[in-house]
Amino acid sequence: MGYKSSGEKKFKMELLLVVATHLLLFFSSTTYTNAENITCQGITSTIPTDPGRGKVLAVFNGIRKDIVNGVGTWKKAKNMYKLFWDCNMENKVANAINPAKGKMTLTKKYAQNYVIFNTTAVGTGAGAEAYSKVARDEWLKELTYAGGLDKNQTYKDGLDFFANMVNAKATKVACAYKPDGSNMHYSCIFNVKPIKGQSIYERGTPCTKNAKCTTYPGSVCITDEKLCKYEGDIPEPEVTSTDATTATNVNPTGGTTATGVTPTAATTTADIKLDNAYMTVAGRTKVVNAHNYRRTLLATGQIRNGKNPSNANLPTAAFMSKMEYDMNLEAQAIEHAKGCSLIKSDESTRTGIGENVYVHNTVIKDAVELFNIVAICWWTQIFQDGINNQLIFSENLRDKQAKKNIDQTAFTQIAWANTNKIGCASVDCSGKSFVVCRYSPAGNILNQPIYRIGYVCQGCQGTCSSADGLCIMT
Known part of the structure; x- marks a missing residue:
């Protein structure tokens, strides 16, 4: 864990200013010190019994x-519930x-956050x-990377940990x-998962009486905190079409299709x-x-x-998905390639669906040889010119x-963290080889x-090894 590129220090300094400014805007010097003493019997944990758990709870509450008080540039929220500590969840x-695996394993039932930081x-x-507080601030950085919240506080791509943390x-x-070693692995789990595409919380007047706490029957308003309180069991959430796991549509053949795209050839998982x-099979590999x-x-x-050998390296990625081959994407690529337009669709x-194309002036029959040339051509676009330090497209x-006269869009498509399928x-x-790759x-x-x-x-909310840095969603 914790790879550091030669240019990481430079990037961290630049990001520090952005993040610090963001935090100053969103947070005042408000401090909540009335930490509760929470005892969990029979739990082996590194958190001190009294008042360690209460202090942790105070950070996230x-x-x-x-938010409910509209501190800084937060917009006041209604129906925001107070968090309570759960000893059974702590045990889990x-x-x-x-630390040897560095992955989250509780995401099927809980909204899980994970961060690794240097304790020095x-x-x-x-x-x-x-x-x-370090974990909280790391998860708040997602606001900066994702471009902030929209008017509806929608849970969008890039806000996973933030949404888990402030889900009303x-x-x-x-x-x-x-x-x-010198790193600390820190994780929190929350009992309710936010749903991608829906509001993380709603703007409005915070509660002043019990009737204003409407999410769960029997809720009460903690009037001095303007937070709602509910200590009962939460019903199991229903799976909806806006769930975070439905970014693409799974079809019976095991591949994925995008909205409005119909595979032009019937495929099965055996075709691979x-x-x-x-x-060819070797070409796909x-x-x-x-x-x-x-x-x-x-x-x-x-x-x-960039081009200069003395330039700093691009910074490490907190999330980079591992790609898999997809036969439906291959079918789409075949159909466009057969048109011999020699340009993108x-x-x-x-x-x-994303797309990269390549034209070789002679025909190369060996798919392995051809796609080796193609990958080098597309990837080395980054060495023609540097890209912005914020890594924004x-x-x-x-x-x-x-x-x-510098095209780097093939590189950026290959480097796009959320892309996980290719054909x-x-x-x-x-007499020319026209190569088409489709991405989803x-x-x-x-x-x-x-x-x-x-x-x-x-x-990564799945399996991830620091050796390859790629996330497999499981």
Whole structure:
């Protein structure tokens, strides 16, 4: 864990100013010191019994109090519930933290947050409260990376940990931490998951009486805190179409399709083991391995930003998904490649699907050889010119080819953290090899980050190894 590129210090300093400014805007010097003494019998934890748990709880309830009171630039919220400590949940999260694996394992039932940070910066003798504040501030940084909240406080991509932490409907929390050398693994679980596409909390007048707390029957208003209180069991949430796990539509053949895109050839999972006129089994393996190899180098801070050999490396990625091969995407790639346009397809014909194309002046029959050349060509675009330190897919980056005759959009699509599926094809077009690769979900979304900066694997809610830095959602 904790890879540090040669340019990480520079990037951290630049990000520090952005994040510090953001935190100053959103938080006043409000401090809530009435920490409760919470005892959990039979729990083995690194959090001191009294008043450690109460101090941790105060850190996370403090955010909620700031929101309902409209501190800084927060918009006042209604129906915001106070968090209470749950000893059974603490036992689960304490036992689940495994620094050797560094992954979250409780996400099926709970909203789980995870962060790895260096304790040197926290200071000697720091404890539960200090560690909790570091974790809170790390999770708040998602607001900066994701471009803040919209008017409805919608849970959107990039706000996973923030949404878990301030979800108005959550009523219980438990946290734990374990050291790993100079690093600390810190995790919290919340009893209610926010739903992607829905509001994390609602703007409005905070409660002044019980009737204003309407999320759960029997709720009461803690009038001096303006937070709602509910200590009963929460019903199991219903799965809706806006759930975070439905970014793409799963079809019976095991692949994925984007809205408005219909595969042009029937495929089955068995097809991946068969050669066809446009792609071979060995070629598919080469495509996936070539992409994941380069994504590992990027995620672990080993890719230089720009042309100059003395330039700093791009920073490490908190989240970078591991790519898999998809036969439906291959079918789409075949159909476009067969048209021999030798250019990208119109985006309107492949909603939600990304695309890279390549033209080789001679025909290369060996798919492994061809896709090795293709991967190198697309990836080395980053060494032609540097990209912005915030890693935002900006208009300048998108339009760089027109302005500077430098196209880096193939690199940014390969590097796009949320893209996790790929399918490719090659067609002989009048003596030239025309290569098309399709990606899902699409990258190169204007004004969105290519990936989120942070410690390797920090933002993975599945299985992630610091050795390759790639996240497998399970």
